[in-house]
Amino acid sequence: MNYKKGIMIGLLCVFVFSLVGCDFFDGFKSGFSSKTEKVENQEK
Known part of the structure; x- marks a missing residue:
């Protein structure tokens, strides 16, 4: 579960x-x- 959670947070950050x-x-x-x-405009 922590592995999937880390991937989701990483994708969200990117x-x-x-x-x-x-x-x-x-x-x-x-x-x-x-x-x-x-x-x-200033030069003109």
């Missing part, structure tokens, strides 16, 4: 980490693109 990582990466990309757009 799943949550992948979700958080994707959200963070998407937020970073959108924030970075908006910063570059602001710089381009």
Whole structure:
């Protein structure tokens, strides 16, 4: 039982980490693109 419980917790941790990582990466990309757009607008 402990063996299955450990696997479930491990999978859950990996799943949550992948979700958080994707959200963070998407937020970073959108924030970075908006910063570059602001710089381009200032140069014009």
